[in-house]
Structure formats: structure tokens, C-alpha cells
Amino acid sequence: MNHPTTPLLLPATTLVGIGSDSQALTAKLDLEVYAAEGATQQVCIVVTPPAPLHFAASTEEDLEDAKTLITDVVHSLQSAVTKFREQGVAHGSIAVLLPSKAVLGEESSVLPGLVGGAVLSLCRTIAIELKKDSVSLNTVLHGDFSVAECAAIASLLHVFRCNPALTGQEIFTADGPNLGRIKP
Amino acid sequence: MSVRTNKIALVTGAGSGIGAAITAMLSGEGYTVVLTDLPHVIEQHSHQTLPANVHPLPLDVGDRSSRIEAIETVASEYGRLDVLVNCAGLGRDARLTNITDRDLELTLDVNLIGALSLVRQALPLMESAGGGAVINIASRAWLGIFGSGAYSASKGGLIGATRSLALEIGALGVTANCIAPGYIETPLSATLPAQVLEKTLHSIPVGRGGVPDDIAAAVRYLVCEGSYVTGQVLTVCGGRSIGDPVSL
Numbered sequence A: 001m002n003h004p005t006t007p008l009l010l011p012a013t014t015l016v017g018i019g020s021d022s023q024a025l026t027a028k029l030d031l032e033v034y035a036a037e038g039a040t041q042q043v044c045i046v047v048t049p050p051a052p053l054h055f056a057a058s059t060e061e062d063l064e065d066a067k068t069l070i071t072d073v074v075h076s077l078q079s080a081v082t083k084f085r086e087q088g089v090a091h092g093s094i095a096v097l098l099p100s101k102a103v104l105g106e107e108s109s110v111l112p113g114l115v116g117g118a119v120l121s122l123c124r125t126i127a128i129e130l131k132k133d134s135v136s137l138n139t140v141l142h143g144d145f146s147v148a149e150c151a152a153i154a155s156l157l158h159v160f161r162c163n164p165a166l167t168g169q170e171i172f173t174a175d176g177p178n179l180g181r182i183k184p
Numbered sequence B: 001m002s003v004r005t006n007k008i009a010l011v012t013g014a015g016s017g018i019g020a021a022i023t024a025m026l027s028g029e030g031y032t033v034v035l036t037d038l039p040h041v042i043e044q045h046s047h048q049t050l051p052a053n054v055h056p057l058p059l060d061v062g063d064r065s066s067r068i069e070a071i072e073t074v075a076s077e078y079g080r081l082d083v084l085v086n087c088a089g090l091g092r093d094a095r096l097t098n099i100t101d102r103d104l105e106l107t108l109d110v111n112l113i114g115a116l117s118l119v120r121q122a123l124p125l126m127e128s129a130g131g132g133a134v135i136n137i138a139s140r141a142w143l144g145i146f147g148s149g150a151y152s153a154s155k156g157g158l159i160g161a162t163r164s165l166a167l168e169i170g171a172l173g174v175t176a177n178c179i180a181p182g183y184i185e186t187p188l189s190a191t192l193p194a195q196v197l198e199k200t201l202h203s204i205p206v207g208r209g210g211v212p213d214d215i216a217a218a219v220r221y222l223v224c225e226g227s228y229v230t231g232q233v234l235t236v237c238g239g240r241s242i243g244d245p246v247s248l
Helices: A024-028 A060-087 A100-104 A110-133 A147-162 B017-028 B039-045 B064-078 B101-128 B149-172 B194-202 B212-225
Strands: A012-018 A040-047 A092-099 A135-142 A170-172 B008-011 B032-037 B054-058 B083-086 B132-137 B174-181 B233-236
Touching: A012 A024, A012 A060, A024 A147, A040 A060, A040 A110, A040 A147, A060 A092, A060 A110, A060 A135, A060 B101, A060 B149, A092 A100, A092 A110, A092 A147, A100 A110, A100 A135, A100 B149, A110 A135, A110 B101, A110 B149, A135 A147, B008 B017, B008 B064, B017 B032, B017 B083, B017 B212, B032 B039, B032 B064, B039 B054, B054 B064, B064 B101, B083 B101, B101 B132, B101 B149, B101 B174, B132 B149, B132 B212, B149 B174, B174 B212, B212 B233
Parallel strands: A012 A040, A040 A092, A092 A135, A135 A170, B008 B032, B008 B083, B032 B054, B083 B132, B132 B174, B174 B233
Antiparallel strands: none
């Protein structure tokens, strides 16, 4: 992707992967153009929960690994807020990307559900807290990152960057998987 | 009217507050109740007169070996388990950047990992008993509450796991549900600052704070009448969760 030679009008986005290397998403979500220069004003945290596994077949170590993922998300949020404060960012944006399947629930997904539910509730609480810091936090419940979905997510990230009043929202981008279901 | 049964229930965090009310309710319903709590709490109970069908057992939910020992004791003493109520919990309030690793780990260990570890170990006993009920006591904090990141994450994790758990164990005849209490008058909630307590009580539509028996009544419904209810979150908060807790 060509980087513009003139100063960017749009703020920069940093992508953080939790649970797997998500840097390939940087290009798919068209984030590179925003990362060329300037202070980071958006942090996009991509959470990859554990793979589906029948709960009876899981171990104590699997539960501990799930706890580690949640802890890593907390650390990433702490790091993002600290960075915003250090850089004197007027309006920061945090976007957390979670698989919709982990949040809505499915069979053999107790561990993904554990992580998904924890991160979702964490985001709700932190969105409330960060209102005082002019930092927005929104959650995107995604599917398989198809080309069309990535375009939708990229648009959402742009909207989040530019609209600090839009906070604490949870948006499903994977063709309405939540329709007709009790939402978590 | 209570019905005498030969069914076995295990309640964690049963030494006081909500857990104690749930234990009393299940005992009254005829269950043999394994009352579990931290060893020093159980020690205090050893000096009290308990109903004949309530049996205290030390259990530190945050400790792996203690969890294994407790379930093994239930298996050897009773050979079955019909109801598991995960009520043990703790909270360490702090804003995001003030959450320490120690408090985060402790909160997740007890409220989330320990609870689910017990479920996983208990399921074979419930399956062999022909079915049962898992009740996880969450909190309305799962909807978000200022200054409680670690706590709300732990309770949200419990709810997220319970949704998928219900799908997985329904065919075994075991239901899995969460109850999300709002403000409940317990020794823990009595430590709230007076100003916060006043605002909290004022924000409850039914005009009163909840009591442990309100949660015990919800557990009773799910255990005694709710065999067709699974994967749900029953919010017992006096209507506060449909108001505006953000302004607190």
C-alpha cells in the first residue's frame, strides 16, 4: 500500500493481537494507511479465544490458559490508556474485536465462551470508566473476516476514530448471527 | 411444603450471606447439602448447630487441590451430586489502570476458573445421578459497572461459559444457568461507603435493597421448577439493571 507523502488527516491505529498473531489483519482492515505517522489515536485489540473443545475433555491447564488470555486483554487495555495519556491524545478510541461465536455460545465452546464473555463484560465496564478520559471503547463481534466483512469493520473503525461520543457499543459484523437469539 | 429427597447439593461460599440462604433453602427442600467455604469459616460452623442434612466441608475454590479433594469427598461420601451452586466470590474494586495483577488473578481464580473447574469435575457425578442443575451466581456487574473491571470480567466469563455449557450438557439432563444479583444486603455490601450505598438504594425501582433470600428464591425456582430452563441469566436486582447505573 502506498503511504501518502502529505501529513495524514486521519489518526493512526495500532493493532494488538491477543491469543494469536493478528498482524495480517492490518492490511485486510486497511489500517496501514493510518499508521504512517502521527500519534496513535486508536488501538484495535484483536482477541482470539481458545479453539472449541468439549468441556469434559478440557484440563485445568486449559482453564489457566483462558485466564491468561483475559489477563492479556486487561494489560492491553491498560497499555492503550497509558499510551493515550502519555501522548496527550484528546480523544482516543479503543476497538476490541471478538469472534461472535465465542460470545453467542455454541457447543464445545465453554472455553471460548469464558473468554468471550469475560472480555465483553470487561469492555462494558471499561467503556463506562473511560468516558471520563474522553476515550471511547467499542466492541466488534466478527465472523471469519471475509473481504466484505473486513470492509465493514474498517468502516466501523473509522467511525469509532472520528466519533468519540460513540462508545460502549457492541456491533455484530458477521451477517447477523445474533438475530433471533438472546444476546449475551 | 418441602419434599424429602435423597438428592445431594453442594454450595460454595455457603458460610454466610447469599450462600448461607441458598443452603438453608435447599436444606428445607430436603436436599442433603454440602456446605463449603474457606477452612476458617468452616471451623466457625463446627461450633454451631446445623440441620442434620447440612454437612460442612472446607473448600478453597481458588485452590486446585482443594477443589479436587472436595469433589472426591462428595463422590466417596454420597456417590452422586444433583445440584452445584457456585456462590463463592470476591471483589477487588479498582479502575482499569489501578487493577493489579495479583487482584486480577485472585478474582479470576475464585469467581471464574475455580467455579468452572468445579463444574467440570462435578459433571460425571451429575450425569451418573441422571441429571441435575448447575447454578452459577454471577452479578449484574456483567452488564458493566464503574470501577469493577476484574470483577465484571470474572462474572461475564461465568455467564459466557454457562451459555455454551448449557448447549453441551443439556442432553445429559443437566441444566446450567446463571443468577445475576444486584445489590444484596450482605456483610460484604455493608462495607460500601455511605454515599454510594444511599445512591444505590435510591436507584432500585422496587424501593428496597435485596436480601439473600431473594437469591435463594431464584435458585429454588431453577432447581425445583426450572428443568426446562437452561443457558439463561436470571437478573435479580429489583429492576436496577434497566435503570442508569452509570450515573452512580
